[in-house]
Amino acid sequence: MTRVYMYNRYQRLWHWAQAICIVLLLLTGLEIHWPRTLAVFGFANAISIHEVLGLLLLANAFLGLFYHLTTGAIRQYVPGSKDFVTMAVLQVRYYVAGIFRGEPHPMAKTPQHRLNPLQQVTYLAILNVLLPLQIVTGLAIYLVEVWPSFAAALGGLAVLGPLHTLGAWLFAGFLLMHIYLTTTGPTPTAYLRAMITGWEESEEHEAPAKEATP
């Protein structure tokens, strides 16, 4: 095992900001959707909090995009490897069988290649489909007061509302899986600690990970 500086300060800050926003968005969204079942903040407060969090999430998403574009970190999300399919199969096989036999992760995780093929596909879908869907539908709903034609052009609230709800459900599903998969590191809390401290206990592979510059 080697200790690698996997996540720099900005990446961790960005991650936890997104995490807090998404969790609270899901909670307030649940209250807006089922106000009689879940009454924590009160309906009007839930809407106000949801709006503010949504705007914070949007701002953070754009900052993250800027960071990933300017640092080139965005390449991590692009499944460009020639043996992508082979590696994806290996990763699936690991989760289905290898993990139960104590086999090592099939992919070497480095600060430059943190994402395995399955993660790349998932984040590609999250960042290119689900997050934009939530942002656009959420913005259209938010702006319906001052820019009703925008919402109308997208089908009106009757379309936007259910789409936004569907996106929220999928986000909730992703969040649960994401949290569970953080336990699949060398120890159940290794990935979580890495996202807090930046340092990750990384498994030795044939091609050892390069240590990142803090």
Added chain:
Amino acid sequence: MRRLAAVLLTIVVVSLLTVPRLPASDETIDLGMHPPVRLIDQDDRPVLESGGAVSPHRTCGACHDTRYIREQNYHGCVGITEQVPLGEAASGRPWDTSPGRFGRWNPLIYRFLTPRGFPELDLGTADWIRLLGPRHVGGGPAMRQREVDPATGERPRLVEVGPRSGWDPETHVLDADGRHTVRWDWTRSGGVEMDCFLCHTTRPALDERSAEIRAGRFRWAPTATLSGSGLVERTEEGWRWNRAAFAPDGTVDARRLRITDPHAANCGQCHGLVHEGREPVTARWGTLDQWSTETKGQIFSAQHIRHSSLNLAGKEDLGRPWDIHAERLFRCSYCHHSLNHPGYYKEFEETKPAHLRFDARRLETGRYLKRPNHHLAKGRSVQGTVMAVLDDTMRRCEDCHDAERGHAFLPYKRRHLNAMLCESCHVPDVPVPARRETDWTVLTPERGPRITHRGAEGPVNDPATLLTGFRPVLLPRAEADGSTRLTPMNLLASWFWVTGPPERPVRLADLERAFFTEEGPYHPEIVRALDADGDGGLSPEERLLDHPAEVEAVRRRLEAVGVPNASIRGEIQPIGIHHGTVAGAWAVRECGECHGPDGRLDETFEIARFAPAGVEATIVGDAGVRLSGEIERKADGSLVLRPEVERYVPGLSRIVWIDGIGLLAVLAAIGGAAAHGILRVRSRRRGRGS
């Protein structure tokens, strides 16, 4: 000094005795500066000379253009200028001939103004006047049908279908038995002139006027209206003018006539209960004299509700006026103004020059007083179908109130205001009962319909009955731009027999013959069919047609009295509720009232306590309202509406399959993670897993 005081006292006493005595002017009403009036009869002679009936048209016409007023006046015309051929009425009823009270059948009133060519006469014009004239200002059908157009020499066209019968609705009425038509003597009755005194004097004698109309002495109706002024009194020979009440020159002081511009009480004479006094508000239901009170629980008063004499639920907490605008001393005419009133005139964006913010040009006061348009500005109430071309001419809430300022607590203000009328929140409830259903399918022993009210826990006029009031149902109403806005409403259900062809309501006289013997009690065949307990009488529960066999029995009786092809129709008339508004503190402010299940938007609303067997009720065609949702007939025979919200409302609107997919995704994630985790733990315990 004592002599001087005595002289002064004498002068004062003599002055008081010699000054003409005038009725005490009303405390709160400015009787203005109207000049003295010479009362003229229809032959242009002063009534003091002729002793004849006063003609408001001639009397007021000395200064005002009464011909113009008479024509620009939908309150008088009540649809006669908007007549349509049979089958083309917007109401969808095949027998309606106009959108107004003269031609648009009303199931609450029931009698049917029969067009020419129908097989039998129900209501001729003269009977229409006798029945509805007490709540009609006069003119229009009460006069026009008897006038010849001086320009063309023609009488106005009436709707005609089929071959002419042996009677004419213009010249005939049904006799007292309802069996034969008899000719009406218009020469003797005259017509009911448009009665200026009814709306422009402070205390018109409405009862006396109504009595003259019901007695068929139409010409004398406006004279009777003045009977409270001391100018005229009823004698055994008829009405007699009181010369002493007139000035020596034959005129009448305007203060004696109590001439003023219309106050709420004037409108209330026909439209519903207006209460202006200090005595506690009281009201009665079941009659149509106070129309809006009966149909939607409307009471226009500044008095706080808790001070009323009504047995209201939670009365002690109702420390608000019946209507906030009454408390703020509003008159109806502030919103329902004359269309050319220089002060209230509202120029519409469509006609206003685009470069002008304000068009300063106004009708001069003198010209306005000469020719005041008596088409009063109106809204778009679903029941106000007459003169639809004038819809939305009145000043609405947003013309006076700045909703942006007064609703700081309300997010998405425009969205809310575009989705619903202000009344949706500012009429949170109606504290008194209103009519729910009118069932003519089985006549009561009093030979009337079965009537029920919503908002009363017992007989509605019993002082011991707790009046709970009701929460209006919010339904989407069509707006001018094609959109819809939620509007608080009452729903009036009606059940009645129709016959045909041509399709028409079964005459009340025929219903009476079918249900009762000539001696009075129910016909034996009716008793045999409906008397479930065999006691020989019909209890209220037995007077419900809850079985097809009972419907068939009544149908046979109708056939026996000459009514073929009888069937039952059900109809729902929405009644928009736009009065009884409350100030913000009493309005709906809790989001959860609408944004959540079982709230104001989706709560069930009972349409009828009982619907006759196998009969579906349909909404009238000209309401501009969709009964969004399902009408469900419950096991007890009642009919309820389960509203379905058409717009997306956060907290309320849900798509089942989306929530289903979402829940499945979440459960799959939880289940997958749990199963995977357990397997990992187990394999680790076996020393294999990670």
